[in-house]
Amino acid sequence: MQVSRRQFFKICAGGMAGTTAAALGFAPAAALAETRNYKLLHARETRNTCTYCSVGCGLLMYSLGDGAKNAKSSIFHIEGDPDHPVNRGALCPKGAGLIDYIHSEGRLQYPEYRAPGSDKWQRLSWDDALNRIAKLMKEDRDAHFQHTNDAGTVVNRWLSTGMLCGSAASNETGLLTQKFIRSLGMLGIDQVARI
Incomplete structure (x- = not known):
């Protein structure tokens, strides 16, 4: 970098003006505050x-x-x-x-059930909800399971019920869901991202 004699004097004069202003009390106060704790420190x-x-x-x-x-x-x-x-x-x-x-007040946090013809929802425990779902699935499968089609070919399928899977599930969860549902004979399977 080339600095002429005039530029050198300008740089020196600027530096002297800055240090003089600081010596006269125009310098910022020393920061004596302690460091702030990271909000995720104990989380x-x-x-x-x-x-x-x-x-x-x-x-x-x-x-x-x-x-x-x-x-x-x-x-x-x-x-x-x-x-x-x-x-x-x-x-x-x-x-x-x-x-x-x-943190929404409208967020559903437990299973609820509304009886046919009722206008009110009633709270269920998780065990009661899962037992009810399992009972209804078994009743429907027993009533509608097809062992053979019209031609007499073994098909072993359950066409009256479908499964809607979660779209945010991992590949492993998706594989286990497919194996479970296919083992019941259910053919109607879709996932939330298509809806």
């Missing part, structure tokens, strides 16, 4: 999958306290998982707003 990190669409973006959810007792109030921060191969830490606006979904 428990949980990896999960976004629930909105079929892309399957990875999430990191942070909670404080015992999540088993009160998971709704313990989750305080959600961000994209930078190690996830699908989204690499990025989230769409719906995924970025998941914390509002978790």
Whole structure:
């Protein structure tokens, strides 16, 4: 870099003016504040999958306290998982707003049942809900299972019931779901991303 004599004097004059102003008290005050604690310092990190669409973006959810007792109030921060191969830490606006979904007053947190002809929903335990679903599936399968078709060929199929699978499930969960549903003879299988 070439500096002429005039430029050299300008640089020196600027430096002297700055140090003189600082010596006269125009310098910023010394920052004596201590460093702020990182908000995720004592939080428990949980990896999960976004629930909105079929892309399957990875999430990191942070909670404080015992999540088993009160998971709704313990989750305080959600961000994209930078190690996830699908989204690499990025989230769409719906995924970025998941914390509002978790803390929503309208969020359904337990199974409910409305009897035929009733206008009210009644709360069920998870065991009662799963037992009711299993009982209804068994009754329908026993009533509509086809061992053979009209030509006498063995088909072993159950056509009166279908299965709607979750679009945010992993490949392993999808494989297990397919094996389970196909072992019952069910042919009508679809997943949420198509709806």
